[in-house]
Amino acid sequence: MGRILEKIYFLLYNHFGSQHWWPGDGEVEIIVGAVLTQNTSWRNVERAIANLKDAGLVDIEAINKVSENEFANLIKPSGFYRIKAQRLKELARYIVESGGISNLKSKSVEELRRELKSVKGIGDETADSIILYALEKPIFVVDSYTRRILSRLGLLEGQDMSYSEVQELFMKNLKHDVKMFNEFHALFVKLAKTYCTKNAPLCVQCPLRLLCSFSSKRILSG
């Protein structure tokens, strides 16, 4: 399995190149974006973040102080704005009470994962995105695209794998390298958006087309 995952990474990186993730700059913007993008197109997230920038609210202390209602109105374009405002307020409080982002960086991946997930509204993917992209610690981020692509390659055949099981597939078979984990997840997103939309099979220009020999007809049948 390790060989196949390395091959996938090699093919994707050589085809698409570095993805320079996370889009947007700064730790706070990454953290905020990680929550805002929950089941939401990045386009809409960008509008919400632009509003927050104008209001000087891409700042943990500021988010912790602003009223939930005011914050909610600013992030409306991202959808689910009331629940997301609540989630980001709780996340900001957790970070402030932890002594800020710099203090979070001194915690272990396991500790961060446990604490972040204990914040209401921060699940597996959001926690891991924050740990990898904002705090730059080695953890593999799994999302719906990851499952869809692996499934179409026939690598999840039959079994209904949980988030942690899919994650372990990568963590146990690859070197724990922040840069590589960063690019790998971003490349999956790039691949999915380019060649693997929800109701379409991988097309013939897909950089992973040569992996057909490893899998079944699922790629052809979509």
Add this chain to the structure above:
DNA sequence: CTCCAGGGGGCCA
């Protein structure tokens, strides 16, 4: 008009 987007929680069996 319908479908969907870089999820997550609550509820219920």
Add this chain to the structure above:
DNA sequence: TGGCCCCATGGA
């Protein structure tokens, strides 16, 4: 656990 519903805006 696993399925289902809810959260909501904007693009295709």
